Amino acid sequence: MLYIKCPHCGLRSQNEFSYGGDATVKRPELNKEISDQEWDNFVYLRKSPRGKHLELWQHISGCRQWIKVERDTLTHEIFTTLKSNEEL
Template identity: 50%
Template sequence: MQLIECPWCGPRDEIEFRYGGQAGIAYPEDPSALSDEEWAGYVFMRDNPRGWFHERWYHVHGCRTWFSVRRHTVTHEIGRDPESPRREEFG
């Protein structure tokens, strides 16, 4: 079992979370202008690197917040994504 550090609740067992996919995927500015192939690429195609990868996670059984983590795809080591806010940043 993995421990995932929620920025608000602290380290929790991975069973409390749901995987949300690759982080940093921007929604198309004009989706109606995309071809079917481009739209399918946006919806289905994601990076699959060997090494560190930025992911989105949802704390289902906790604070119910989305946040980003960095996970190593080989070792499954998890580190906080520097771009993800911390509780103390919200006062």
């Protein structure tokens, strides 16, 4: 079980969190004209890297904040955790 450092609450076990996928995906702005391809890329296409991955987790059984976690998908090593408004 992973040990994730919530930037708001500190180190907590994985079972307090839920996984939220790739944190590098940016939602297209509202009301902006974009191509079908761009939209599909946003909705469906995700990379599945072997190694470092910046991902979203939500501390659902804690502060309920969405956080960013830089994790190695191969070794599970966690390098950094960030608040939702912080960038790597």
